[in-house]
Every structure is written in C-alpha cells, then in structure tokens.
Amino acid sequence: MTDTSKDRGLRKQLVSLIKSKGIKDSKVLNAMLNVPRHWFMDPSLNVFAYDDKAYPIAADQTISQPYTVAFQTELLKLKSGDKVLEIGTGSGYQTSILIELGYKVYTVERQKILFNKSQLIFRRLKWKPKKIIFGDGYNGFPDDAPYNGIIVTAGAPYIPKNLLKQLVVGGKLIIPVGVHNQKMTRVIRTSENEFDKETFGNFRFVPLIEDNNSLNL
Numbered sequence: 205m206t207d208t209s210k211d212r213g214l215r216k217q218l219v220s221l222i223k224s225k226g227i228k229d230s231k232v233l234n235a236m237l238n239v240p241r242h243w244f245m246d247p248s249l250n251v252f253a254y255d256d257k258a259y260p261i262a263a264d265q266t267i268s269q270p271y272t273v274a275f276q277t278e279l280l281k282l283k284s285g286d287k288v289l290e291i292g293t294g295s296g297y298q299t300s301i302l303i304e305l306g307y308k309v310y311t312v313e314r315q316k317i318l319f320n321k322s323q324l325i326f327r328r329l330k331w332k333p334k335k336i337i338f339g340d341g342y343n344g345f346p347d348d349a350p351y352n353g354i355i356v357t358a359g360a361p362y363i364p365k366n367l368l369k370q371l372v373v374g375g376k377l378i379i380p381v382g383v384h385n386q387k388m389t390r391v392i393r394t395s396e397n398e399f400d401k402e403t404f405g406n407f408r409f410v411p412l413i414e415d416n417n418s419l420n421l
C-alpha cells in the first residue's frame with residue numbers, strides 16, 4: 205500500500221476544505237491528514253479518495269463523506285486511551301481515524317463481506333481495533349461495556365436503548381437519527397438514569413438495519 209506525495213498533497217487540500225466547512229479541532233484535522241483514505245476505497249474509485257463525498261464500498265454500503273467523519277469525530281471528543289464503540293465498521297476508515305486519536309476502538313459490522321474485508325485490511329495497517337465484531341449494532345457490544353463514547357455511522361430510525369445503557373456516566377453517544385435523512389444527535393449520560401440530548405444539523409446516511417426486521421420468508 206503506497207502513499208505518494210501526490211496523495212498527501214490531495215489529502216492536505218481535503219483537510220483545508222473540511223476546515224473551511226467548520227471543523228476546528230486540530231487533533232481531528234491532523235488525524236484526517238495522517239490516515240490515507242485511498243487505502244479504504246474500492247480500488248476502482250481510488251482516484252476519488254480525496255473528494256469530499258461518500259462512495260460505494262461492497263454490499264451496497266458507503267465509505268462516509270470525509271466532512272461527516274470529521275464532524276462526528278469532533279462531536280465525540282474524548283481523551284486518548286478512552287474506550288469507543290463504533291457501530292458500522294464499513295470500510296474501516298472512520299475506525300482508523302478513531303484509533304489514530306488514541307482511542308481503544310471496538311467496532312461492529314453486520315455485513316459479513318465488509319466484516320471479512322475489514323479484518324484483512326486491519327491486518328495490514330498500523331491502526332488496530334481492540335475487536336472487530338460481526339453482529340447487530342442495535343445490541344451494542346455488552347461484553348466490553350461500558351464505553352466512554354459510542355459512534356454510529358448509519359442512520360438510525362430511533363436511539364437504541366442498548367447503546368445508552370453501555371455508556372459510562374459522562375459518556376457520549378453520537379448518532380444520526382432519522383429515516384430519509386438524519387439529524388446528527390449527541391446524547392450525554394449525565395447520571396445513571398439521566399441523559400442530555402442535542403442535535404446538530406442534517407446528514408444522509410445508509411440505514412442502520414435491524415436484524416430482526418429482515419426475516420427470510
């Protein structure tokens with residue numbers, strides 16, 4: 205896997221663009237500079253890696269738009285060493301950005317082909333998730349709960365209770381909520397039974413699919 209000076213130049217331009225769109229956190233911008241997005245793209249779409257757009261990966265899913273990745277990561281804002289659960293591994297790009305920031309990342313994917321691919325890619329990269337889990341993100345991942353942060357990278361029709369339960373007190377859930385388009389939402393667990401919710405603008409994600417809805421009849 206190569207990272208040429210041309211790739212790095214394009215990445216710098218992309219990061220300037222994201223900054224001009226309002227991302228301020230220098231740690232997030234630096235992580236975007238350090239993780240080569242072209243390594244996570246479908247090879248046939250490689251030349252578009254530094255366009256600020258979502259692109260198809262396998263199984264009808266997409267690698268998120270870089271601005272969206274930066275936006276969610278900025279909202280998450282935790283300390284190095286904190287534990288993060290990501291729902292929707294997809295290409296592994298967002299996962300790597302989180303690891304680059306020093307977080308301990310657990311990531312869940314429900315599409316077998318993407319789960320398998322991400323295992324292969326992380327074997328070759330320096331960014332290593334603590335665990336890659338094949339499963340339904342609506343359940344979170346109770347085995348390693350609680351988490352300082354949970355980030356959902358697919359559009360959820362509602363906020364799954366299981367995810368709220370797996371946050372530490374003071375922990376944050378970043379989740380796009382809505383069916384056709386989504387409001388970026390941050391929920392902070394303020395005590396054992398209390399949560400604060402804020403919303404931050406509209407986005408479009410592929411849906412967070414609930415497995416018990418997909419009956420094979």
Ligand code: SAH
Nearest residue numbers: 267268292294295298314340341357412413
């Ligand atoms: N972070 C990824 C985004 C991929 S798109 C990236 O930047 O590449 C969203 C991902 O969520 C898809 O891979 C999709 O298969 C996955 N997904 C959808 N519903 C899910 C669920 N219930 N549990 C886990 N993953 C899910």
